[in-house]
Amino acid sequence: MSRTRSVRILAVAGLMAIVAAPAVAGDTITVASWGGTYQEAQTKAFFTPTADALGITIKQDTTNGLDDVRLQVTGNAVKWDITELGADECARGSKEGLFEKLDYGIIDKSGINPKLVHDDWVGISYTSVVLIYRTDVFGDKGPKTWADFWNVEKFPGRRALSSSQATETLSVAALASGLPIDKVYPVDIDGALKSVDKIRGHVDAWWTSGAQAMQLVKDGEVDMASIWNGRAGTLKKEGAPVSFSFDQGVLTADCMVIPKGAKNKEAAMKALAMFVSPQLQANLPLYVDNGPVNEKAFETGKIPPERIKDINSAPENVKKQVLQDAEFWRDTLVEATEKFNNLIQQ
Structure with a gap:
């Protein structure tokens, strides 16, 4: 037997040990995610290795979020076996009873933040909102904190914040008011809105997508902005004159669920167990800037040491973020978003 083949067999055997028993060979499950480069990365990191190890077929679809799951479940027309959502959507969907209970006898939750482990949903990856600024405007003396971003006298310039993600911008605003990262939650909504009110007259652009935020910074239409870490990383790789760090970042999790009434629940449970395993979680940052949700991924040796410092969920970076x-x-989103939208549209 060749060395390459023996290594591959050992790797598959290791993955199979994650689940209590193999899925039935020939099973087919459908997984829905967000599409684009992120889902392409998931395919390489999670879906293909899992399908190979379990001997199943994983079909893929894309989702627009919780509304899609709600329509399938309430209409008794569930076509997905696993779907990805934002963590706040998972919390709301759980309250509505839209998901199957997860079997943590099969899914090993160790290494995952307990705040992202629930009866019917579990975290899958992280993104971060970070502060980015143009070094051709500020050199190395640009704004380093959200209080700096709010300080228009010390750091004059054009600014951009997100209008589409109220939860992120309100978290940023709470940090700008001087709260330490361990005191941001539970967010004082009215206090965060007062903080937004102080800066809104100096915001030149309210972005509604990651692509827009990236383009604003790339074209020099703004000198500083809130931005998702993946977009910030792309700008750096492309040689744009920008700087950012994970200091005072806002860490946002995505999660995965099995919709209530999924037709292949047993196979889906085993597949999900593999998706959140350290070995497969360690694959994700090899293809995309979303961070592993399982901190044990950083102990596998699969992630190059020089790459770890740039991953938002690396242990040292997590300490700096909210x-x-x-x-x-789950309980405050609707009201907070309405108040936020009303404020920035004044």
Whole structure:
């Protein structure tokens, strides 16, 4: 037997040990995610290795979020076996009873933040909102904190914030008011809105998509902005004159669920167990800037040491950031978003 083949067999055997028993060979499950380069990365990191190890077929679809799941479940027409959602959507969908209970006898939750482990949903990856600024405007003396971003006298310039992600911007605003990262949650909504009110007259662009935020910074239409870490990383790789760090970042989790009434629940449970395993989680940052949700991924040796410092969920970077509280936003999102939208549209 060749060395390459023996290594591959050992790797597959290791993955198979994650689940209590193999899925039935020939099973087919459908997984829905967000599409684009992120889903392409998931295919390489999670879906293909899982399909190979379990001997199943994984079909793929794309989702627009919780509304899609709600329509399938309430209409008794569930076509997905696993779907990805934002953590706040998972919290809301759980409250509505839209998901199957997860079997943590099969899914090993160790290494995952307990705030992202629930009866019927579990975290899958992280993104971060970070502060980016143009070094051709500020050199190395640009704004480093959200209080700096809010300080228009010390750091004059054009600014951009997100209008589409109220939870992220309100978290940023709370940090700008001087709160330490461990005191942001539960967010004082009215206090965060007052903070937004102080800066809104100096915001030149309210972005509604990651692509727009990236383009604003790339074209020099703004000198500083809130931006998702993946977009910030792309700008750096493309040679744009920008700087950012994970200091005071806002860490946002995505999660995965099995919709209530999924036709292939047993196979889906085993597949999900593999998706969140350290070995497969460690694959994700090899293809995309979303961070592993399982901190044990950083102990596998699969992630190059020089890459770890740039991953938002690396242990040293997590310490610098605020993790959005999905349970908090489950109950406050609608009202907070309405108040936020009304404020910035004045």
